[in-house]
Amino acid sequence: MTINLNSTTFGKREERLGSVVGYVGTIQDLAVQSRCGTLKDRGRCFSQSSSCDAGCVLGYISHIRDVAIINHAPSGCAASASTVLTNQTQLAAKRGLPYDTVILGTDMNESDTIFGAAESLRETILETYRRYQPSAIFITTSCVSGIIGEDVDSVITETGEEIPVPVIPIHCEGFKSKVWATGFDATDHAVLSRIVKPPRKKGNFVNFKNFNESARDDIVEMFRDIGVDVFMIYSNTTLEELSHVSEALATISICGTLASYLGNGLEQQYGVPYIKTINPLGVTGFETWFREIGRVIGKEAEVEAYIQRQRAIYLPKIEEVKKKLQGIHVILGMGSSFAFQVARVVQELGMEVDYIASWHYDSRYDDGAPPPHVQYLAEHSPRNIGVSVADQQNFEILNILNKYKPDLYLARHPGTTVWAIKQGVPSIFMADEYMSFGYKRTLSFAYTILDRITNRSFERNLSSRIRLPYTDWWYRQDNASFYEGGR
Ligand code: SF4
Structure with a gap:
């Protein structure tokens, strides 16, 4: 689908990418339905709370330094602001950079829902600049x-003429999309349409879309090794730097969910190639991804030399630890890309994937192709793994864990690991997106798993002292019955 940068709004994921938040089936079925374009969202009988795209925007746009973000909303919608700003301040301090981005709000109240708050927004914009x-x-x-139909764009256009810096709308109403990752696209749309300038000349760098740049030093060194610079987005970036991403040799990413909009948008608008392979988690993912980068930017020989050097160092060590992981049963609960990418790494390390719960699922990306990691897993998995799409629905995750009784639960987003541990299941919260990136981190990931499953006394002791709210009857229910129409 072509990305339209002439509008202040953009298509939500359900429309652009055929995304769903309700599905139960198998990896084979998911791969086929993604290719055929037949995947339908399944309603659920009951839903616990989740996240919203507006919260996702606050967390993501605030990575950019020296900007102000005004949340035109009741104050509760910005409840995450203090956590977000603490996180970004620490990420900047780690690199010795100043961080002075602020998050403010118009604190809409009952009266505003009737009479509108355009004037309040106007005053807040002017006062923020002052x-x-x-x-x-x-x-x-x-x-x-x-809901009240506030004409935010008109306020911005009028007020923007009174101050000398861009005032940029991000349309991310929480009800707009059931997929909170739509907030990544909202952020990218604002940057692509209002910040990025046409290229002056081609640069010698790649754009790398990620979250918290924890592996920054290794990545900079890796690309230096093949004679290219890397620009990591958006953590610790400035508007001036972002305005030149159209000059990159290519756009690459740690996560397909995160980068589809910016990567494909830059490719469509400015011809910057977007690398669309499986992502660089595990050995297979890393090598597939890095070789494609080498092919696209004309550095094949340099990339191959790097791969062979790293293989010689790490593959024997990875093979050694793999022997101790054979037969370990794992369940995963993660976002639409990581769930299937980390499942691949788990299998690569000799473990068995019993079930995958994806928080949402995009049946295609902005280039129109189905996610390569799901196709890869469907083709290479030794068996047809059960899959559900359930947006951080803990009641469903605990039902699944109770049914399969895995040796290990791997999750991104911390809430679910707490509950799994209370149930007695050893768990790892994979907060760091680079936890299984490349050779070195795949090796350390394997050892982290080995540590976690070797001593299970924490989970055993905790679960024996805690009574969870779920009854035996509840645990006996097939999780497919949580969806309209059952299996
Ligand atoms: S869902 Fe709506 S009301 Fe709730 S936090 Fe998000 S934007 Fe605010």
Whole structure:
């Protein structure tokens, strides 16, 4: 689907990518339905709370330094602001950079829902510039501003003429999409349409879309090894730097969910190639990804030399630890890309994947092709793994864990691991997106798993002292019955 940068709004994931938040089936079925374009969202009888795309935007756009973000919303919608700013401040401090981005809000109230809050938004924009003089002001919308039909774009156009920095809308009403990852696209749309400039000349760097750049030093060194610089997005970036991403040799990413909009948008708008292979987790993922980068930017020989050197160092060590992981049964609960990518790494390390729960699922990306990691897993998995798409629905995850009784539960997003541990299942919260990136981290990931499953006394002791709210009857239910129409 062509990305339209002439509008302030953009298509939500359900429309652009055929994304769903409800599905139960198998990896083979998911791969076939993704290729055929027949995947339908399944309603569920009951739903626990989850995240929203507006919260995702606050967390992601605030990675950019020296900007102001005004949340046009009731104050509760910005509840995550203090956590987000603490996180970004620490990421900047780690690199010795100043971080002065601020998050503010218009604190919409009952009266605003009737009479509107356009004037309040206008005053907040002007006062924000007067106090902070940021390099840009982003206005994020909310369910309330959306429901009352607030004309945010007109306020921004008028007020933007009064101050000398860009004032940029991000339309991310929480009810807009059931997929909170739509917030990544909302952020990318704002950057692509208002920040990025046409290229002046071709640069000698690649754009690397990621979250928290924890492996930055290794990645910079790796690309230096093949004679190329790397620009990591968005953590610790400035508007000036972002304005030149159109000059990159290519755009690459740690996660297909995260980068589809920016990567394909840059390719469609400015001809910057977007690397669309499986992502660089585990050995197979890393080598497939890095070789494709080498092919696209004309560095095949350099990439191959790097791979062979790293293989000689790490593959014997990985083979050694693999022997101790044989037969370990694993269940995963993660986002639409990581769930299937980490499942591949788990199999690569000799373990067995019993079940995958994906928080949402994109049946295609912005280039129209189905996610390569699901196709890869369907083709290479030794058996047809059970899959459900359940947006952080803990009640469903615990039902699945109780049924399969795995040796290990791997999850991204911390809430579910707490519950799994209380149930007695050893768990790892994979907060760091680079936990199984490349050779060195695949080896350390294998050892982390070995440590976790070798001593299980923590989970045993904790679960024996805790009574969870779920009854035996509940645990006997097939998780397919949680969806409309059953299996
Ligand atoms: S934008 Fe909507 S869904 Fe998100 S926090 Fe605010 S009210 Fe809740």
